[in-house]
Amino acid sequence: MKLSGLTALITGAGSGLGEAVARHLASQGVRCGLVDLNDEGVNRVATDIDAVAVTADVTAPDAVKSAVKVIEDTLGPIRIVVNCAGIAPGAKLVGRDGAHDLDLFRKTIDINLVGAFNVMRLAAERMVQYDEIDGERGVIINTASIAAWEGQIGQAAYAASKGGVASLTLPLSRELARSAIRVMAIAPGIMETPMIAGMSDKVKEALVEKSLHPKRLGQPEEFASLVAHICENAFLNGSTIRLDGAVRLS
Numbered sequence: 001m002k003l004s005g006l007t008a009l010i011t012g013a014g015s016g017l018g019e020a021v022a023r024h025l026a027s028q029g030v031r032c033g034l035v036d037l038n039d040e041g042v043n044r045v046a047t048d049i050d051a052v053a054v055t056a057d058v059t060a061p062d063a064v065k066s067a068v069k070v071i072e073d074t075l076g077p078i079r080i081v082v083n084c085a086g087i088a089p090g091a092k093l094v095g096r097d098g099a100h101d102l103d104l105f106r107k108t109i110d111i112n113l114v115g116a117f118n119v120m121r122l123a124a125e126r127m128v129q130y131d132e133i134d135g136e137r138g139v140i141i142n143t144a145s146i147a148a149w150e151g152q153i154g155q156a157a158y159a160a161s162k163g164g165v166a167s168l169t170l171p172l173s174r175e176l177a178r179s180a181i182r183v184m185a186i187a188p189g190i191m192e193t194p195m196i197a198g199m200s201d202k203v204k205e206a207l208v209e210k211s212l213h214p215k216r217l218g219q220p221e222e223f224a225s226l227v228a229h230i231c232e233n234a235f236l237n238g239s240t241i242r243l244d245g246a247v248r249l250s
C-alpha cells in the first residue's frame with residue numbers, strides 16, 4: 001500500500017515506539033489516530049503531528065470501540081493498525097517477598113496480549129468492510145519482543161504475553177487473508193525508549209555487549225521505519241520479524 005493518504009490507528013502512541021511510528025507515518029502523509037492511556041503523552045504527540053488523540057485503555061472493549069469509531073469518522077477508513085501499547089514489569093515466580101503477584105501476571109497478559117487482541121478484533125471488524133485498494137484492505141502490525149523466545153529471569157509474565165502476540169500472527173493472517181488484510185508482528189530487541197529508562201547503565205551495557213552488530217540499543221525510528229516498510233511491502237504476511245542487531249539473550 002502506498003502510505004500517503006491512508007489512515008492509521010496506533011496504540012501506545014504517547015511514548016517510545018508508538019510515538020516514533022506516529023511521527024514517521026505522519027511524515028509520510030498518513031493520517032494518524034493515536035490511542036494511549038497516557039492523556040498528556042498522546043495529546044502532546046497528536047498536537048505535534050496534527051493527529052487525532054484518543055485517551056483509552058486498550059483492554060476496555062467500549063473505549064476501544066469508540067476510539068475506532070472516532071478515528072474512522074474523523075480520518076476515514078483505518079487501513080493500518082499498529083499495536084504498541086504495553087508494559088514490562090519484572091517479577092520472579094518466587095521472589096524476595098514470596099510468590100509472584102497473580103494480579104501482576106494477569107495485568108501483563110491483559111494489556112500486552114488481550115489489549116492487542118481487543119484492538120485487532122474491533123478494528124478488523126470495520127476493515128473487512130472497506131473496499132480494496134490495489135488488492136489490499138489493510139495491514140495489522142503487532143509488537144512482540146525477543147523475550148517471546150529468550151525471556152530473562154523475572155520476565156515470565158512479559159515473555160508469556162509476547163509469546164502470545166507472536167503466536168496469533170499466523171492464525172489471524174490465515175483468517176484475514178480472505179479479506180486481503182495482512183497480519184505481521186515485530187519482535188524488537190532492546191530499544192531506547194522510556195520503557196527501559198529504569199535499567200541501570202550496567203544492565204544496558206551488558207545487553208548491548210550481547211548484540212553482534214551494531215553494538216548499541218535499537219532506536220525507535222528503526223522500529224518505525226520497519227513498520228512503514230511492512231505497510232508498503234504486500235508480500236510480508238504472517239510472520240514475526242526480529243529487529244535486534246542479532247542480540248541473543250541468554
Ligand SMILES: NC(=O)c1ccc[n+]([C@@H]2O[C@H](COP(=O)([O-])OP(=O)(O)OC[C@H]3O[C@@H](n4cnc5c(N)ncnc54)[C@H](O)[C@@H]3O)[C@@H](O)[C@H]2O)c1
Nearest residue numbers: 012015016017036037038057058085086145190191193195
Ligand atoms: N523498549 C524495548 O526495549 C522493547 C523491546 C521489545 C518490545 N517492546 C514492546 O514495544 C511496545 C512499546 O514499548 P515502548 O518501549 O515504546 O514503551 P513505552 O513505555 O515508552 O510506551 C508504552 C506506551 O503504552 C501505553 N500503555 C500502557 N498500557 C496501556 C493501556 N492499557 N492502554 C493504552 N495504552 C497503554 C503507555 O501509556 C505508553 O505510552 C510494548 O509493547 C513493549 O513491550 C519494547
